[in-house]
Amino acid sequence: MPPQKRATRRSPTPPRVVFAEEETGSDDSSSTSGGEEEEEEEEEVVGGDAVTVGEDINGGKSIHEAPVSIKITRRVCKVCKGTGHEAGFRGATYIDCPKKPCFLCKLPGHTTMTCPHRVAMEHGVVPAPRRHSRTPLDYVFERQLRPEIPKIKPAFVVPDQVDCAIIKFHSRRITCLEFHPTKNNVVLSGDKIKILFDIPCFFLLDSKKGQLGIWDYGMLHEKIVYRSIHSCILNNMKFNPVNEDTLFTSSSDGTICCTDLETGIPSILMDLNPDGWHGPANWVMLYGMDTNIERGLVLVADNFGHLYLVDARTRMRSGQSILVHKKGTKVVGLHCNPVHPDLLLSCGNDHFARIWDLRRLEAGSCLESLAHGRVVNSAYFSPLTGTKILTTSQDNRIRVWDSIFGNLERPSREVVHSHDFNRHLTPFKAEWDPKDPSESLVVIGRYISENYNGVALHPIDFIDMSTGQLVAEVMESNITTISPVNKLHPRDDILATGSSRSIFIWRPKEASKPEEEQQGKRFKAFTCGKNEKKSKGKFDDESDDDFGDFIRNSKRSRALKSERKPTQAKQSKSRT
DNA sequence: ATATGATGATACC
């Protein structure tokens, strides 16, 4: 029906009517939530009196002579701009645009609501192919390493309850987390572990500084922030393997720093922008980093595809930089094999992960190139034997290669999992559980949300990569932000999560206590940074509120408010 | 309540 007719019906003695048609993306679909279909077109009379579109309403000398303006807003899908449907949140449930490929598995024909991977993560997981060829190294592996691997797979321990948290610790999102390599053993309390993480800052050169935060979560209030280690976002950190009181960090300012954790005084190991800013084509940014204790090296990679080796002691570059990924593309990850020190794994924006031999390192000399559908966010050797490879790619798949000595043409398994790239989020990285003797348990945050009792939450997933099964999805109703950074403790059953600017420490639920008691348990949370701008240089005294101000303005409160029907407590979640 | 903005990969010319 043409809109004119309906408009005329509304005003029997019509003044001059001007139509202003406007397409709205309806960003806030939660305000119209409730499940009832909205009318596709809405009409509203702008102002009570007659006005003309385009005329200055306020300046209106002629306000009484002006005709009525009717604004017609045609509701269009904000994703595809089509009509007849709308993408966005309805309460805590996200409705996908049906015209786009599935947001989870990227295949057309269905949405995430009906995607088979959403129901069962292991759907479509290809079993590991049987290997027909064996190399001498395979026999070495069987004889020397296999006996150390227990035959019976132990039950996975999942830290699924928040123990403590620092809210808004950093001024920008967290990019990485690291546990202290030994501190929990050295200190007698047995509880004294340090967490180091960093924050990015803006990419502007003389703007804010890359920060380094240290938190002793055994002593909840003890935390330090070092603010002037880098001038740009801090991308990576590694403890110095020969001196654990010092830490290496790499940054988009093009430097590697070695920082003394007691004093916070950094010393520059390498500076790739010694002459300052000469345009984006010349500014080097460092992303991937790892240490090689056997060779005394720090390895870093830049945004132009190059790898650099630096002698940690003499601070001299070891040889020239080597092109390890497509020229001009970012190398985002480096990992040295924990068992075979000469093997290096790199990954980058050219959609490849590559295995290198440090003894024969030159452009194009990689041992293997592992192809991916999109950018590879991370690539890690398995932590105990170093024989498996785990990668996270922006094509929403986690891949595992079961043996670096086998056929690497195809991954042994691919698991579809939602961890899309979003420029506002730290890229997701699937991380091994360093304590799992079977080297199959992996932790990674989830991008898409699930409706849990009327609250949209983004769980942290524990996946058994040997089967593709989702072992656990961990969430907390107060954490409504996405948690892209996750690290499992090397010795304890502890998970550290970086979500936006906050850090959470998770421990397993106590098996002896009843479930209800544990659910009701509140954890200690400390807020930081509320008044950070007012008192530069150090943190304010923290208030001991559990989560009060964290909940405010959160998606949770929005979801709860907009929920038209009363929340059905037993509804649990939409996923079955 | 709603608007705004920070900013990386990619597709396409």
Add this chain to the structure above:
DNA sequence: TGGTATCCCTCATA
């Protein structure tokens, strides 16, 4: 090959 328009479940703040 380079420049730019586009982006889809962000998040915090004004």
